[in-house]
Amino acid sequence: MKPFRLNTRCGRLILIGLVSLLSATASWAQRPPREEMQRIQDAKTAIITNRLNLTSEQSTEFWPVYNEYSQRRRDIHRQQRKIIVEKRQAGTTNDEVLANLKEVQELKQKELDLEKEYQSRFLKVLSANQLAELYKAERTFNDMLLQRLKKHDDGRSN
DSSP states (O other): OOOOOOOSHHHHHHHHHHHHHHTOHHHHHHSOHHHHHHHHHHHHHHHHHHHHTOOHHHHHHHHHHHHHHHHHHHHHHHHHHHHHHHHHHSOOOHHHHHHHHHHHHHHHHHHHHHHHHHHHHHTTTSOHHHHHHHHHHHHHHHHHHHHHHHHHHHHHHO
8 A cells, every 4th residue: 555645735734734723632532523523624625635635736636526425425325324234223023134235236236326426426537546645645545534523532431
C-alpha cells in the first residue's frame, strides 16, 4: 500500500486540523447532532480535497456530482439500516427473514449500480488515478471515523 503523503504545507495544516477535530472527545458527546454531522462532513471534504489535488475547474465540477452521489448512497444505507433494525425487533418467520435478506441484497445491487453510474460521471471530471484516490480517501476517512467512535465508546464504558 502506498503511504499517504501530504503534498503541500496547506495540506499538512488541513491534516493537523482534522486530527484536532477528531480528537476533541469531551465536546464530541455534548455537541448537537446536526453540528457534529457538519464537522464530520467538513473533515471528509478536507481529506478528499487534499488527496485528490483538484484544480479549481475540477473542484467546481466535482463537488456537485460527489454530493449528489453521497446523498443517494446515504439514502440506500438508511434503507438497509431500517430493514435490519425493524426486522430485528419483530419476531420473524423464516420466510420473512428470507424476504428481508433479498431486500437487503437488492439494495446492495442498487448501491453497486449507483457506483457504476457515478464512476462514468466522475471520469468526466477526474483522471482514473484521481478516482482511485477518491475511493482510498473515503476508506481512510471512514476508518479514521470508526476508530474515533470506538475510542469514544471505550472512554464512555470505563
